[in-house]
Amino acid sequence: MKGLSAVKHIVCIASGKGGVGKSTTALNLAIALQKIGARVGLLDADIYGPSQPLMLGVPPGTRPRVFDKQSMEPVMAHGLQTNSIGYLVEPETAMVWRAPMIVGAFNQILQHTLWEDLDYLIIDMPPGTGDIQLSLSQTIKLSGAVIVTTPQDVALLDARKGIEMFRKVSVPILGVVENMSMHICSNCGHSEAIFGSGGGERLAQDYGVQVIATLPLDLSIREHTDAGTPLLLSSPDSPVARAYLELAETLVSAVNNSAIDATAPRISETDD
Structure with a gap:
């Protein structure tokens, strides 16, 4: 194991x-990447409110194996290599920590988890633009x-701050995911944009990035998340599952294109 x-x-x-479905998107994206053939890890970086252990269906009390009183073996869940502060504390424990303790705990989990031959490590970030975001980008x-937002203006306002923060620390924006974009009634089939429409597209246009997915507000997503049975495994042929698979394929292309852009030679003209 190498880390x-x-x-x-x-x-x-x-x-x-918070509340825009970031953690749910991270989980289902990780599963979708695995479904298209990638080796995937999932790190829950939300120290204050870790939710991945529940959504993954990991039994309460599960702890990662510890080596040399420092390094941790990932907890396997649905074929994913995972880790979370939620594995290390009781579910009802409130993390009443100041910023240095939070950053220290995050760095411990990030750098001392013994990840094994991963194509992608998906990090479920805490909401906002705080210490963990800064520490991650510097480490x-x-x-x-990937910026997750819902279409309404109050979410878009905060999503802009997230994009600005990552740009300031030179982290590429791979795309915007507009979550809860449309609700389709399970009884009559009527579709309604409960949180408004077009917000994600406007945000992407303003910053010259792409919308890499528009995901529905769907009851089955919540049900499978609460039950710890990811949608892509329980209902792999559903329209929602296909939407996450398309997100995974688009993300792979965005990552590859970003890597090419980062290594391409820069040609400039002079008067010489």
């Missing part, structure tokens, strides 16, 4: 505010960030 040196691409899933080289 971060065994990871090809590190992608963080971020949002400007390791990221392949890029």
Whole structure:
């Protein structure tokens, strides 16, 4: 086991505010990447509110194996290599920590988890633009960030701050995911843009990035998330599952294109 040196691409899933479905998107994206043939890890970086253990269906009390009182073996869940502060504390424990303790805990989990030959490590970031985001961008080289938002203006306002933050620390924006974009009634089939429409596209245009997915507001997503049975495994042929698979394929292309842009020679003209 090698740790971060065994990871090809590190992608963080971020949002400007909570409640936009960032963690659910991170989980289903990780499963979707696995479904299309990648080896995937999932790191829950939300120290204050870790939710991945529940959504992964990991039994309460599960702890990672510890080596040399420092390094941790990932917890396997649905074929994913995973880690979370939620594995190390009781579910009801409130993390009443100041910023240095939070950053220290995050760096411990990030750098001392023994990841094994991963194509992608998906990092479920805490909401906002705080200490963990800054520490991550300064500690390791990221392949890029995905910004998750809902279409309404209050979410878009905070999503802009997230994009600005990552740009300031030179992390590529791989794209915007507009979550909860449309609700389709399970009884009558009527579709309604409950949170407004076009917000993600306007955000992407303003910053010269692409919308890499528009995901629905769907009851089955919530049900499978709460039950710890990811949608792509429980209902792999559903329209929602296909939407996540398309997101995974688009993300792979975005990561590859970003890597090409980063290594391409820069040609400039002079008067000489």
